[in-house]
Amino acid sequence: MAGTLFVVATPIGNLEDITLRALRILGEVDLIACEDTRHTGKLLAHYQISTPTSSYHEHNEHQRTGWLVERLESGMDIALVSDAGTPSISDPGYRLVRAALERGFHVSPIPGPCAIISALSISGRPTDSFAFLGFLPGRRTARRTRLRALRSESRTLLFFESPLRLASTLSDIDEILNSQEVTVAREMTKLHEQLVTGSAAELASLFRSRRPRGEAVVVVEKASSEPEAAESLSDRELDRRIQGLVHQGLSKKEAIKKLAKQLASPKRELYLRLLREKKIVDGKQ
Numbered sequence: 001m002a003g004t005l006f007v008v009a010t011p012i013g014n015l016e017d018i019t020l021r022a023l024r025i026l027g028e029v030d031l032i033a034c035e036d037t038r039h040t041g042k043l044l045a046h047y048q049i050s051t052p053t054s055s056y057h058e059h060n061e062h063q064r065t066g067w068l069v070e071r072l073e074s075g076m077d078i079a080l081v082s083d084a085g086t087p088s089i090s091d092p093g094y095r096l097v098r099a100a101l102e103r104g105f106h107v108s109p110i111p112g113p114c115a116i117i118s119a120l121s122i123s124g125r126p127t128d129s130f131a132f133l134g135f136l137p138g139r140r141t142a143r144r145t146r147l148r149a150l151r152s153e154s155r156t157l158l159f160f161e162s163p164l165r166l167a168s169t170l171s172d173i174d175e176i177l178n179s180q181e182v183t184v185a186r187e188m189t190k191l192h193e194q195l196v197t198g199s200a201a202e203l204a205s206l207f208r209s210r211r212p213r214g215e216a217v218v219v220v221e222k223a224s225s226e227p228e229a230a231e232s233l234s235d236r237e238l239d240r241r242i243q244g245l246v247h248q249g250l251s252k253k254e255a256i257k258k259l260a261k262q263l264a265s266p267k268r269e270l271y272l273r274l275l276r277e278k279k280i281v282d283g284k285q
């Protein structure tokens with residue numbers, strides 16, 4: 001009988017983030033195809049799994065795919081893992097999965113951690129519709145061109161970014177996408193996990209002054225091309241938004257200024273309206 005290819009998600013930091021099923025499958029298969037055998041070796045040693053491993057990475061994907069498919073043909077079950085998270089998501093694996101499917105082998109997901117979904121789930125940004133753009137080009141001109149192509153995009157956008165380029169990418173996002181709110185999820189599930197939110201300009205200057213370490217996902221909430229009119233919002237909704245900003249650490253004055261900017265409404269007008277509705281006297285309604 002032909003073998004099965006299991007696509008197994010592994011931790012993105014904390015070694016405890018692995019499912020019971022993933023551990024069982026890693027222990028039961030005949031071979032584990034790893035992005036980096038030494039890296040995965042540490043995970044396997046931690047869980048006392050002694051299944052043989054073989055390397056499968058971007059530089060040998062072409063040759064290795066045929067070799068692994070032959071093993072499936074001979075009846076071996078294979079688990080595919082990457083260094084972290086879900087294989088084939090901005091990681092090696094796509095070619096092998098495709099080749100296995102084309103030859104009619106069963107390909108089965110063993111779901112688990114994924115940096116994109118983890119960042120989205122804690123971002124507080126709209127999740128009903130989002131677009132994942134992978135890594136933006138490293139070269140500034142190409143990056144800016146890619147961002148320009150996203151100007152009319154209204155979905156929440158997610159990018160991977162290296163700490164080295166985080167500040168300049170955020171500056172470009174500020175300038176080109178006119179995004180109002182950005183979240184950077186850094187080192188998720190690790191010791192120095194950090195979630196920061198603010199305007200792209202604020203976060204660009206934060207990371208310029210203190211260069212971050214480690215891995216990061218950037219979540220961008222796109223401004224709609226037509227800014228909302230303050231008049232279209234109920235008093236209750238206005239108040240809810242102000243309180244939300246205050247909870248993020250802004251003073252009431254800063255919150256009003258920021259909301260006025262988001263709504264493209266003159267600050268004074270918004271202030272007067274809130275005052276009229278007694279929304280800003282001591283923060284009480």
Ligand code: SAM
Pocket residue numbers: 012013082084085086087088089090091113114115116159160161162185186187188189190215216217
């Ligand atoms: N396949 C992986 C997944 O499902 O999460 C993604 C692989 S991609 C090559 C690696 C990128 O994911 C990193 O450069 C970083 O942007 C992001 N990433 C991975 N682990 C992360 C973590 N613990 N915290 C924040 N970002 C992370």
